[in-house]
Amino acid sequence: MKLPPLKALPVFEAVARLNSFSLAADELAVSQSAVSHQMKQLETYLGEKLFWRSGRTLTLTDEGRQYLEGIGSALLQIERASEQLLGHEESRLRLSVFSSFAVRWLVPRLPELQRLHPQVELALEMSTESPVLSDRVADCFITIHRDSPAYSYELLYVERLFPVCSQDYWQKIRRELGREELEAVDVPITPEEIARFPLLSTHSIFEKAAGDWEAWYKAVELGLPPQARIQHFSHMLLALEAARFHQGIALTNDYMLSTRKDSEDFVRLPCHPVMTGDEFFFAWKTSRRGERGLQLLRRWLVDEAIRGGLRGE
Known part of the structure; x- marks a missing residue:
């Protein structure tokens, strides 16, 4: 040799x-x-x-x-x-993950990971874009791309967007639409009615101005109404914060509202969802598939995704 x-x-x-x-x-x-x-x-x-x-x-x-x-x-x-071989069971893993997924879904769940698998020491590497899959970047990834044949992938979530607003803003919508007698969110609101209120748009989803709302209207074969008032944000976290402070209606996804206690601040409007075409995967290098720490983390993420409703059994 x-x-x-x-x-x-x-x-x-x-x-x-x-x-x-x-x-x-x-x-x-x-x-x-x-x-x-x-x-x-x-x-x-x-x-x-x-x-x-x-x-x-x-x-x-x-x-x-x-x-x-x-x-x-x-x-x-x-x-x-x-x-x-030395009997050191600790597994130190670097996980590269999108900032929104980390802040809204993963970080609130980490105490449970530490309780179940205290030997797994997880360091989060925040990414705003889908990173290059490489050991130099991290040991494992949450990514929307499956472009490296050297990696294995486990599906966590198929993304869809739906309109939300704050509890207070929902009362304003009910008043302006003449639905104050309704206690529950049980009567559909039409896309034309949605356009009467400020639309909070996230640029990073479709990488174009108002691309998320264009896709939402296109899902029911409509164009974005020319009179729509659009407020632009670079990231979904920002648009969701604006919605929480009663500034309009935002499009968000399941994992953004699945864990945090402040999810109760929001109302999901009775409207259709739209699929973004993005799928979120846990990715790890196939050559390292035998590492116990990686497999513990993979199984835990899948179980949490199932339990939280992001993916089915």
Whole structure:
């Protein structure tokens, strides 16, 4: 078996992760010259340049990125295999997750994860976009894309949007529509009636201005009424907060209202939903499928998604 200089591999991983020889030296408790020596030795062995150096800026070459992808995963597997053999059951996992999913659904449930599986130490990495699936980014992901054949995927949620407003704003809608005698949300409101009130729009869902409300009207073969008053927000969290403070009607999804106590502040209007086409998956590297921590987290997420009504059995 022909192997590269093994002592250089964790040094390479640290330099690549930190983008710095000096920071890597501090983390590994060695001198900066020792780090430089190890990198030179590794580059000589491989016959490839792993880093570009420009002044104080350090970046990986294409070959360096490719090498890190394989080496980083291998080092993690060695670490976890060693911990398992030594009897250390702790599983330290980095989970990359969308900010809205984390804030509204996942974080309120974490005490239950810690109660059931105290050996799983979870660190959340917030993402505003679907991240590149890589060990360099996280150990596992909640993502809407299944574009990496190296990963396995478990469905958590098929997204749909529906209109909501605050309890106080619902009373205003009832008054203006002449429905004050109704106690329950049991008589459908038409799309034309919805357009009489300010519509709070989230840009990030369809990545266009008022794209969410256009899709909602299109679902019943209507166009967005030209007289509609649209208030624009970059993120669903912002639009939902505006709705909570009585500023109009927002489109939101199931996980945004499935956990937090402030969900009781909102009323789901008696209107049709619209499917966004997005599906949320828990993703993990197939080569790491035997890791107990990953499988405990996968099973717990699926059970919670089923229990909370995000997905069926």
